[in-house]
Amino acid sequence: MKAFEYNMERQIIGKSRKKLWFIVSASFLFWFLFLYFYSEFTVGKKPSTLLGNDFANSENDRESNSAHVPESSYELVTQLPDMGIQMNEETGDVRNDVGKTGPNSNRTRNLESAKNIFHAEDDGFESVDQMVVSVKELDPDDQTHPRDNEGQFVNELVSGSSENREESENEVAPKVDGDKRNPDLPKQSSTENQRGFDESDIDSCLGRYIYVQDLPRRFNEDLLKNCRSLSNWTDMCEFTSNLGLGPHLPNFVKVYSKTGWFGTNQFLLEVIFHNRMKQYGCLTKDPSMASAIFVPYYAGLDVARYLWGSNITMRDSGPLQLVKWLRGKPEWKKMWGRDHFLVAGRITWDFRRLTDGEFDWGSKLMLLPESKNMTILTIESSPWHNNDFAIPYPTYFHPSRDIEVFQWQNRMRRQKRRFLFSFAGAPRPNLQDSIRNEIIEQCRASRRKCKLLECVKGSNKCYKPVFVMKMFQSSVFCLQPPGDSYTRRSAFDSILAGCIPVFFHPGSAYVQYIWHLPKDHNKYSVLIPDFDIKKKNVSIERILHKFPRQKIRAMREEVIRLIPKLIYANPSSRLQNLDDAFDIAIKGVIERVSTIEREMREGKNSSFDYLEELTWKYNLLGTVEGEHEWDRFFARS
Template sequence: MAFWTQITTIFFFFIKTHLFLLFIINSASSQRILNTESTSNPTTTEDCNNRWIHIRNLPSRFNLDLLSNCSEYPIFDDFCPYLANHGLGQKTHPKSRSWYRTDSLLLELIFHRRILEYPCLTNDPNVANAIYLPYYAAIDSLRYLYGPDVNSSFLHGLELFDFLQSDEPGIWKRNMGHDHFLVMARPAWDFSQPLSNDPPIWGTSFLELPEFYNVTALVPEGRAWPWQEQAVPYPTSFHPQNLAFFEAWIQRVKRSRRTNLMLFAGGGGIGATPNIRRSIRNECENSSISSNNNSNSSSFNILEKNGMYSKICDVVDCSNGICEHDPIRYMRPMLQATFCLQPPGDTPTRRSTFDAIIAGCIPVFFEEMTAKMQYGWHLPEDKYAEFSVFIPKEEVVFKGLKILDVLMGIPRSEVRRMRESVMELIPRVMYRRHGSSLGLRTKKDAFDVAIDGTLQRIKDRLANVLDR
């Protein structure tokens, strides 16, 4: 019996390794093919003025080789199952057309695959307006955060810098890194440990290295003083491949009956310490009990008076990450809710913000670092009042302000306008599937907006350098 168990284990290990190698081979082949197509397509030349991007040729130890360690960090997670479909993950269902079990950590791989389709790639770095570094920084950081190199996290990035200095150093020296950019699929705080920390605490020091001060880093969450980094949306599970699938989802969002006033999908808030998540849970629980048991309660009266809501508040418990790769748990409730509450947690930002927008659910923010001070390219700061609600968390936690009172005070006509504004944002915050149809490519998605913003940022920086 033990013999057959051993044989079975070896067999499945062989299959897993074989599939992984096929993945790498296919990725490498795609890069060569797509680079050739992008640089030889004469129809894009006029449209590519000031938009040329050169992909820096990095050794595979900086990207694809890192994926082979996908199961080596048990304290973190095994992200091997989510490598499928070039980082989009497996489909949520075999017949699913647009929905995947996407892991946010693989934004670097998703971005790398998409940039291979960018129409303005050039093999000549001297004519490029921006240089892309296909370095999987967040995946590489796992060995410092959860692996054997935890006590040398100040070294993170130095190997990459040494390579950039030794291999075609003129590419870097031309603008001293000001024209380089990369994607880092973890909050910037995870790469911001001071070099002086001895012994090291949480995080690596990549963004604290003077060598990378000039590089633009695209992260899912930036710091309050974003000199180096710019926040881009977390990847959701929605990745349509053609215009028909996208428009079918938009129609579903439009037709969805919003029978729940407000929804919170997340964890936390169960301890005794006062915080916004605890306040949300308490208000939801109290409104549910009151409307069910007391016909004289304010919650019951609101339901009776309003007529459009059958529930005041709903909570989708996503504790311990159970929702992370299972969008069905929260997307259906979001489609039925008018407002989706977005309280900060361990960090200010939330992937749930973008899930809510995809579902046409109006986000409710409780601090500006959750989104307004983060995603200026994708969610314009001057438009927030048109698509979201802001309630200061201090007013709720310490002064007794009821979220319900604020939301019920918004006129129905205004709610309808806000939802329309939310739906207009859906293309800007989704990452469409690689290899998508030409029709869908006419709608700029999160990747397209990020590229536009990066090119403009680099252009402005280089202009400032010349002025000095």
């Protein structure tokens, strides 16, 4: 009997304990859920903050006032999601979804930290490259798999899958109303992109709206349709493909990266720019809302048909028809064209015919009264006129993603450079002031220190990007003397290759690309006056040899940092966080129009209240007073 009572008592105690644990567990669950929903919907804090600092570290890092640089590659990999960089766990692909943020944004600083972690330096001329940190960002062509201290395959996480998902030529990238940085929106047509914006998007585009004039097809599309008539010597139909980027470049000798490289013609800028404009995030159909009005006239392609052997009437036909059409539009009368801008994809001198002689060069586009009110973007501007501004020549690199740019930059940091300097070009025996012959002679005399790619009859290496880019990538300095005009596309190809440009006239870059290049030209380039070269007073090799390795490293790093600002992204896609040459040009135009509008409203005309022949000095310094060391370069007889 006692045994029975004892067993019953134990059963009762066991059931009581179970009920007690159930009550405790239920109470804990109840309070956990209560705190969860209370913090989520009432207080507005993230649930992770209730579970202690250790659990919430990833969130707190994002909210920190200072960027945290990971101490190891493993730490970097674990923090990629916090920086807005998403990784596909199956393929290892990395995607950057950081939104468009301001310069002081924590996410922007974290992204910069990720970029800095991948930086590498070398010792300058003919040195072995050393990594700054224990992890390097490999380009897609690199098949090695170095492990960091934690034994992780970092390159698989950073440089993406080995199989590059190259976008179709006909695929249209998402068009974003109000925010061009969101890659997850559905694809839209260019018409849908201009349909207007929700009220929540207006603030992000306020002061940035652009209205695109719907020009008759004869000013743009018909020119591309008749592409075989655009040049007497070159089949331009090949170069107008892929939205103006030209044919894809094969990477047989691994000079390029696997994606983003095209055989781009230097005179296709207006087509590339127009297609980039279709992706612009703040287009509007209402011209009254626009801060600037874009005129998609392919001026360079139009005049190129008649530059040789045609009369001046044919050359001026397109510009005269264009300004007549613009004058008839109501939006023209708002500021009489001062808020209008267009891109002319040739040098300024192709549009500044001074006389009406039958054999004089170029058209009168930039000398028409209506055109003088407009802002005209060219690949080379005039130092003595104030209605045109230079923007970079198109290069061969047109990336679709930020990571492609970062990979290329880091690859150029690691590049071993065998030659002190190099030159690619042809002599100019018919130009009296040309220094090309002297430069070629000095390069030959330097033997193994200088690499020469001479563009002579019978050799087509100068016209094949692979030879030019390979030479620039193996050189510390790249010589960029004037040719038929001040500027060269080669200067931008050399910067793309991480090669420090050497200029011989400030008109080749410094007074040209004022929106895209630093004012302190000594940070990224060398200037050797052409007067000294012509008089044979200096040795290029001796001048360049005097630069210490530390200075060379700093200059090369500045050159590599410039790369995103000087390239045009693929118009079929979009960069997420980097501003390319198109973005910077648009900002420059809007700022210029805004200044003119304010001065007109206040009854001022200070932007043009100076002698136009001193335009270069005003644009560079903001004033025309006082002497400048470059005055002798721009003295006009």
